[in-house]
Amino acid sequence: MDPGHRSILRRNRTNLVVGLKPSELYDGLLEKGIFTQDMIDDIKISGTRRDQASTLLRDLERRGSRAFPCFIQCLRETEQHSLAELLLDGQPPSQPLAAPPPLDIIRPVLPPLPLSSPLDRDRHEQDIAHVYPSPRPSTTPSPSPEREHTKRIRKDSIQIYKMDASPCGHCLIINNVKFEPNADLSNRTGSDVDCDKLEKRFKSLNFIVLVKTNLKHKQIRHELSVLSKKDHSQFDCCVVVMLSHGTEVNHNRFPGAVHGVDGPAVPVQFITNYLNGQHCPSLQGKPKLFFIQACGGGEKDIGFEVSPDEVEPCMGGADDQTDAMPMSSSSDSLSTSDEPDARATLPTPSDILVSYSTFPGFVSWRDPLLGSWYVEILDRILEESAGTYDLATMLMIVNNEVSQNSAKGLYKQMPGSFNFLRKQLYFQTQSRGQTPA
Structure with missing residues (x-):
């Protein structure tokens, strides 16, 4: 793009992001050859309307000398004339674009309590009971003391996700083992062990499990x-497991990216966006869980020295391998987005949990015979504790146990999660079959 046109776009970026209607421009930009269908798809799943506008403007700067005039033409064709004139003038608009009016919040109005003297106490208490009625006593019998020690008691429906559908939901596992020669990525020996464990584990947790092996980056996006x-709508949860090489990318919500067997990577943020409340309405308000066994970067953590009482030493194998690639500089990298639109519903990334096998920027270790540290321990903790603990607690246990391992007697690994769940999550188990009441 001509430097002058790029300067105009950047100078007016704030007003463009506020006022642009990107969804109306996609067909025109595609027909004019400015964007490919893959690029349009990436913009669509980048987030809110503002996120899409920001991504579109960023990508537009890289699309050659025709991009700016074609963009102006598309603005006129979609009747976004004020923005077209803004860019042609190269000046800020005389009046800023108006923000959407605030939503009216309606609150119930309670009648004032009547004033009374001490002599009217009985009548006063009746008035209070009329305005603030007491809850009706429960007809459900109280659990016996013995059951209280063996069964988790649900305090109220707000605190725990509903997880009693049968099946509970879908689980997609993408297992990339053999990489193409031009991808410059080693084969991931031992990943099949991880895949078999998690396939059996999520079937035991009453999920419909689908395994896809050795997918290219476009095939990963297609399956998602x-x-x-x-x-x-008939399910309570959805799970995605990614087993592959990984890399570090710029991001504005979830770090990291996962490689297809052909080399290019799919950012974790894009992976989560496919199932967020905006792009998958039937999963709105339901937990979406992502488990990422891949490196978050190329750094190797040698840890720090602590008292012997702090840890129980656990050694990894001498042949442990990593799933690392250097930080990506491809167009899949995500820039910092603008302020999100005001919403009267749940936030777009709500009810999402992303569990990473390693801290962003660092390698993740895998034994060629036993599989990865993270999946081995995650599978065991789910087997031992899914009937007792909620997911967040179990992942904390996984973090602690993985942190005890050492690769080649030196290198460490620290898993972690980006947790945007709003409630506690208890999996179904074969012995119980449903979430606690």
């Missing part, structure tokens, strides 16, 4: 798109 278009 197919999953997002399913009707999840």
